[in-house]
Amino acid sequence: MLNLKKEKGAFLKFHYPLNLIKMNTTKEQELLRTYQLFVASFMENSSVDELNDILSPDIMGFGTTSDEKVFGIEAVRNLNDIGKQQKQSLEDYHYTSKIIKKQISKKGDAAIIITEINLGYSIHEIKTVMPLRITTVLFFDETWKVIHWHGSLGVESEGDTWHQNEWQRDNDRLQKKVDEQTAELKKSLVDLKATQSQLIQSEKMASLGELTAGIAHEIQNPLNFVNNFSEVSNELVDEMNEELDKGDLEEAKAISLDIKQNLEKINHHGKRADAIVKGMLQHSRSNTGKKEPTDINALADEYLRLAYHGLRAKDKSFNAQLVTDFDDTIGNINIISQDMGRVILNLITNAFYAVNEKKKEQVAGYEPTVSISTKKNTDTIELKVTDNGKGIPESVKEKVFQPFFTTKPTGEGTGLGLSLSYDIITKGHGGELKVNTKQNIGTEFSINLPL
Structure with missing residues (x-):
C-alpha cells in the first residue's frame, strides 16, 4: 500500500517502502511507482538518502532557473536543501500532478515521462498558482532508475525557465535540417536506384553481346536445313508433276510422301530458329519475376553451346573440351528461366x-x-560449372561476389556479372551460390536450388 501522510510545511508527503517496487508488480507498474516517488521527492525536497535506490549515480537535472543545475546525487542533495530553506517562507504549499506523456523504448529498457504540475502557495496572504512541467528520463537495470530530469515553468520569459524557448527554437532548427537532409537522401536514393537499373541493363546487354555470335551460329544450322530441304522439295514437286503427266500415280504418291517429310523437317528447324530468337529476346527484356516449370538440363546445355560458339566466332583459335553430366531424373523445376x-x-x-x-x-x-x-539431391537441385583454368587467388576469393569487383583487365569486365548472379540465386530463388577454387588447378561454382 502507498501511505500518504500530512506533515508540517508540506501538503502531501509520500512515505513509500522501496521494497514494494520489486514485489508483485509488472515492469511498467515499477516504472510508474519509481516515477511517483521521484516527483514527490522533487516537490517535497525529501532526504536523498531514502532515494538512492531509484536515482542513478550519474543523475543530471535542470531546474526552473538557470542556476538550478545538478550533476550527481550529492548535487541533488544540495538542491533539496535550498528548496527546504525557500519553503520556510511559504504558506499553504500544495500541488497536483498529472502525467501527460509516457513513452517506453521498444526494448523496454528506457522511458520518458512528462508531468504537468499545478503548484500553489501563499506569501503574506497573497496566493500564487504556478504551472510546472517535469520531463524525466529513466532506464532499467534490474530496477528503474532516474538518470535525467528537466523542470520548466509555463511562462514565456527565458529568464524564468531553463532556456525552454531556446530549446524549442533549437529543436525547430534541427528538425528543419533533418527534413532537408531527408529530402536529399530520398533524392539520392531515387538517383541510385535509377543508376542501378541502368547498370543492370548494361550488364544484360553485355551478356547478350556474348551470345550474339553463338546465336548466329545456332540459327545458321536450322536455316541451312530449311534452305536445303526447300530446294530438294522444289525439285521433288517437278518430278511429281512429271509422274502425274505420265499417269504413274503410285510414283507420284511416293514422291509426295518425300515432300511431306521434307516439309516436316523444314517446320522442325523453323521452330528451332524461332525458339533461339525468342530466347534472345527474352534474355534482353525485363523479366516478370514469375517462376515457371523449366527443364534445367536443356537450359544449361543451350547456354553452354551458345557461349562456346559465341567465343569461337570472336576467336577462331579458341577451343575447349565440353563435358556435360546431366541428371535425367530432375525433370522440370520452378525457376525464372530468363x-x-x-x-x-x-x-x-x-x-x-x-x-x-x-x-x-x-x-x-x-x-x-x-x-x-x-544432380538431384534430397531437397535441392545442384548445378556445377567447373573449369581447369588458373583458379582464383585466395586473397580475392571472398570478393568475387562484390559489385564492381573483377580480376579481368580494364575494359574486359564490368564486375557486375557474379554480383547479379549471386542476387538472382540467393534473393530470387532462395538458393546458394558458392565458389571453390585452387590456384593453377581450376575453379568450381556450385548452385543449390531448393525443391
Missing part, C-alpha cells in the same frame, strides 16, 4: 575466359576443359 539462363551464361563465360587465359601460357599438355553438371 534469370537462371543469365547466371549459367555468366558462369560458363567466366570459365571459358579462365581456360583461355591459361592456354595462352602454353603449358605443356594442357587441354582446356569446361564441364557443367546437374
